[in-house]
């Protein structure tokens with residue numbers, strides 16, 4: 001029928017198209033936005049007269065840049081990590097006997113772990129439960145949540161943790177930036193030196209540039225902050241209900257209780273969260289490290305291919 005478990009595959013790890021123009025554009029926009037925010041915070045907020053002499057200046061500079069660093073590391077991991085691409089078999093599979101009951105011998109019938117495997121006609125391969133085909137990556141991805149142009153990658157079983165961490169640090173950086181801009185603008189530490197320096201630099205023109213940068217950063221922070229908070233909330237709901245957006249849509253269309261991969265699992269919420277963030281300490285959930293990764297932490301695992309008979 002098909003290859004045995006462990007058969008060589010045509011393409012093992014991550015596959016799919018990464019040359020999606022929208023994805024590349026969103027990646028560039030992300031780096032540009034983060035770089036701009038860091039520039040405005042340092043150049044037009046913290047290093048401005050009235051604040052740069054304060055001890056708070058180096059403190060906020062280090063704290064903000066640490067958050068930005070975490071944001072970039074999580075983003076990079078989400079971009080380059082394998083989301084859980086289903087490997088392709090080395091040789092083309094013959095699915096002609098799929099509907100034939102004769103192929104379902106006793107051993108196969110007993111193979112409980114294989115009963116939810118399905119066939120992807122586009123990848124022409126078997127895929128584990130909850131795997132779905134991504135039309136942009138052109139591959140099936142395990143527990144696919146959605147394809148995200150902001151990471152130019154699918155969000156799936158193996159990189160969802162990094163994606164959520166990226167959202168978390170982006171939200172945190174947005175809040176921090178908003179707080180710094182507003183606090184230093186409305187309540188400068190040394191109001192007299194700020195106004196003196198403003199006058200020495202020509203006053204109005206320099207001030208206008210600074211105000212323009214601050215307003216742009218405020219708008220950027222509000223837009224990105226709200227955007228990532230909504231997605232962050234959706235991600236958490238999707239995890240604790242054990243239903244990806246793809247499954248939600250499918251179940252809504254079918255208008256019936258989810259037969260698999262849905263909230264029927266009745267797993268405790270903490271167990272569902274651990275499947276995504278790993279079984280390490282909760283503090284590890286905030287770091288894009290392997291020690292708490294689902295793979296290392298004992299998340300859901302599948303055999304390489306179902307134990308089909310050759």
Ligand SMILES: [Zn+2]
Pocket residue numbers: 120121122123124132133134138139140
């Ligand atoms: Zn597929």
Ligand SMILES: [Zn+2]
Pocket residue numbers: 016134135136137138146147148153154155
């Ligand atoms: Zn994709």
